[in-house]
Amino acid sequence: MSIRFDKEQRVFCLTTNNSEYQIGINEIGILKHLYYGAPVGQSNMNYLDSSSDRALSGNPYDNRVKRDMSHDTLPQEYTTNNVGDYRIGSIQLQSENGSFSCDLRYSRHSIKKGKYTLQKLPYVRGKNGNLAKDEDVDTLEIVLEDPVIKLEVKLCYGVFESKDVITRTAIIKNAGEMSICLNKASSMAIDFPYADFDLIHFQGKHCNERQFEREAINHDIITVSSKRGMSSHHNNPFVILADRTATENTGEVFGFMMMYSGNHKFEIEKDSLDSIRLVAGINDTNFNWNLGAGEEFTAPEMILAFSDAGLNGLSNIYHDIIRENVIDAKYYDVKRPVLINNWEATYFDFDDDKIKKLIDKSSQLKIDMFVLDDGWFGERNNDDAGLGDWFVNENKLKGGIKEIADFANSKGMRFGLWFEPEMINENSDLFREHPDWALKDPGRNPMISRNQLVLDMSRTDVQDYLFESISKILDSANIQYVKWDFNRSVANVYSSVTGYEDQGKISHKFILGTYSLLSRLLDRFPDLMIEGCAGGGGRFDAGMLFYCPQIWTSDNTDPIARLSIQEGTSYGYPACAMGAHVSASPNHQTGRITSFKTRGIVAQSGTFGYELDVTKIDNDDEIRAQIEAFHKYDKLMHHGNYYRLKNECNKDFFTAWSFVAKDRSEALVNLVVKNKEANQKIPFVKLIGLDADKEYRLEETGEKFSGQALMNGGFAFSNYFIRNGYFENIYPSMQAHFIGED
Numbered sequence: 001m002s003i004r005f006d007k008e009q010r011v012f013c014l015t016t017n018n019s020e021y022q023i024g025i026n027e028i029g030i031l032k033h034l035y036y037g038a039p040v041g042q043s044n045m046n047y048l049d050s051s052s053d054r055a056l057s058g059n060p061y062d063n064r065v066k067r068d069m070s071h072d073t074l075p076q077e078y079t080t081n082n083v084g085d086y087r088i089g090s091i092q093l094q095s096e097n098g099s100f101s102c103d104l105r106y107s108r109h110s111i112k113k114g115k116y117t118l119q120k121l122p123y124v125r126g127k128n129g130n131l132a133k134d135e136d137v138d139t140l141e142i143v144l145e146d147p148v149i150k151l152e153v154k155l156c157y158g159v160f161e162s163k164d165v166i167t168r169t170a171i172i173k174n175a176g177e178m179s180i181c182l183n184k185a186s187s188m189a190i191d192f193p194y195a196d197f198d199l200i201h202f203q204g205k206h207c208n209e210r211q212f213e214r215e216a217i218n219h220d221i222i223t224v225s226s227k228r229g230m231s232s233h234h235n236n237p238f239v240i241l242a243d244r245t246a247t248e249n250t251g252e253v254f255g256f257m258m259m260y261s262g263n264h265k266f267e268i269e270k271d272s273l274d275s276i277r278l279v280a281g282i283n284d285t286n287f288n289w290n291l292g293a294g295e296e297f298t299a300p301e302m303i304l305a306f307s308d309a310g311l312n313g314l315s316n317i318y319h320d321i322i323r324e325n326v327i328d329a330k331y332y333d334v335k336r337p338v339l340i341n342n343w344e345a346t347y348f349d350f351d352d353d354k355i356k357k358l359i360d361k362s363s364q365l366k367i368d369m370f371v372l373d374d375g376w377f378g379e380r381n382n383d384d385a386g387l388g389d390w391f392v393n394e395n396k397l398k399g400g401i402k403e404i405a406d407f408a409n410s411k412g413m414r415f416g417l418w419f420e421p422e423m424i425n426e427n428s429d430l431f432r433e434h435p436d437w438a439l440k441d442p443g444r445n446p447m448i449s450r451n452q453l454v455l456d457m458s459r460t461d462v463q464d465y466l467f468e469s470i471s472k473i474l475d476s477a478n479i480q481y482v483k484w485d486f487n488r489s490v491a492n493v494y495s496s497v498t499g500y501e502d503q504g505k506i507s508h509k510f511i512l513g514t515y516s517l518l519s520r521l522l523d524r525f526p527d528l529m530i531e532g533c534a535g536g537g538g539r540f541d542a543g544m545l546f547y548c549p550q551i552w553t554s555d556n557t558d559p560i561a562r563l564s565i566q567e568g569t570s571y572g573y574p575a576c577a578m579g580a581h582v583s584a585s586p587n588h589q590t591g592r593i594t595s596f597k598t599r600g601i602v603a604q605s606g607t608f609g610y611e612l613d614v615t616k617i618d619n620d621d622e623i624r625a626q627i628e629a630f631h632k633y634d635k636l637m638h639h640g641n642y643y644r645l646k647n648e649c650n651k652d653f654f655t656a657w658s659f660v661a662k663d664r665s666e667a668l669v670n671l672v673v674k675n676k677e678a679n680q681k682i683p684f685v686k687l688i689g690l691d692a693d694k695e696y697r698l699e700e701t702g703e704k705f706s707g708q709a710l711m712n713g714g715f716a717f718s719n720y721f722i723r724n725g726y727f728e729n730i731y732p733s734m735q736a737h738f739i740g741e742d
């Protein structure tokens, strides 16, 4: 059992192979956060008590004689409101009697084998379905209560012993008669009284998602959030607290990832005593949730991880848990299809003839799947019209989707189709028939973005329409894959079928509606694979990964821009989740010219594919070789460990990353030079994660090196690599495959 309760000292110990998390119940029932970090043996960490009598930090009434205990200074597990803690609160509410206060005390707990699940929300799976691999996971549930307003907060902890992961969430219940309005309902809080951290987060914009940013935490509140109705291009729901001295390969780092695709908020505060608090959950902007008697609210799940092996160590923990317990197990051992998508080849300008030519050529190149992107439905000839009308545009595709899918199948290819289910154009039959299905404030014109409005996904009639119209198309042909897009930020959140008092639920109910639609479609079409997308990587989060094994990482397909996008994404998410394609050069987003090889090396570090008009280029042999290489390295890249060897922050002239097999039997090093200069330096890296005692043969040259030498002495991309085309293009790339000798 990875969870132990010391009855005498009232301490919970949550123990994984390489981390320890401890919670204490103090003498008046306040739930204290005692410790999170490296293993501490059997020690109870309540000896690290930081209590002291501090002026202006008042005391709970039931402990008023002992002036050293204050909500304001205690490290806690879920923080209160309006009862004397002036730091970030986890919960904000107003009870029917007008009071804002919430004071939570321990009521009871239970410890059980297995993992708790959540209703209507994605969660980290405890048992990995098809893999039939029993996970060492245990659940701790602690119920806190406010006896005055009869509010119960159940804190759930899932402890994945061998994965070094702890999941957390909070289920808030109105156990009384009075109605309670929640204005903030976080998933978790945690306090680090003795830490000195930097905050690492992943900011960005459309075409430049998840850029690594590291900043010192000073005496202030830093917020990393989205209120765009999606997890967003702008701030990924994943942050890292890193010891100031921590690097890629050394030091203590803590990850906090939210499994949610909508509005989120991470708040990080350093208080006047230098204690650092992190509170995370659904964004409280435009949020309020009326809890009637007996009703519950479930906050999204958080995935916590600790590593004392720096950021690479932390990333590999997240990669494993996402691959094995978030993404549906049926994808674990299955090769992802190499696909070709027609978007950058044709945009909206296609017909059956053009598409068939693309399919024909792709099949000769041994590409596995053809994906027909935006423009096949309704009056969709540009981005002005058609969203919502999920029936085929027969002016473009005379034989319908079936004929195209059959054609692809006849050429030995699978077929996939694009949808953007949650959106509607004003110029669509759907809008003409159901104008009230779009989110729109009464008496106010809505914000328009890409000429489209957002459907009210909180409505079951909208969900039913989408389920039926999408199912009809999926039934009409052999469609094995759907690309699920979402191309604008949400605004004017207002549902015309919801009363005044429940409008604050709509943003969250929107996401629940999307999750429900995804679940229904996957139940109805169990073999369907859905790739997530939101104008590129606007919904790249663990919530979507629960339903979609891969997500289109960015609308920017330029390999040089992709270096930092994919690298930023790699801090939390594995390569098998990142959609990456070889596209045309000059690149359509940046105009940059790069070699086919460099485009291939970058795209191969994701779920590989093409996004260009293969009928107009003569790189056939290269394409065949790239696909062969992708198949060769598929297992290594999608199941192995991943290491950033020379990251973007180094501002060096090249970026390098590697994949190392779990059994350390082989390693693949990838390298792209970003700044070429005359009289160029030789790129040099130190490998990570090899077997020090093993001998490795470099496949390209036959040379042999010891694992210890490659890790401590390093490897220079000289001679062979330079002779083989190093100077041939502006952004040279190289790949070195090391095979362990027995």
Ligand code: DGJ
Pocket: 343, 373, 374, 418, 485, 487, 533, 534, 535, 536, 552, 554, 555
């Ligand atoms: C945005 C996506 O990210 C693109 O790949 C493409 O599908 C377009 N939408 C289509 O509108």
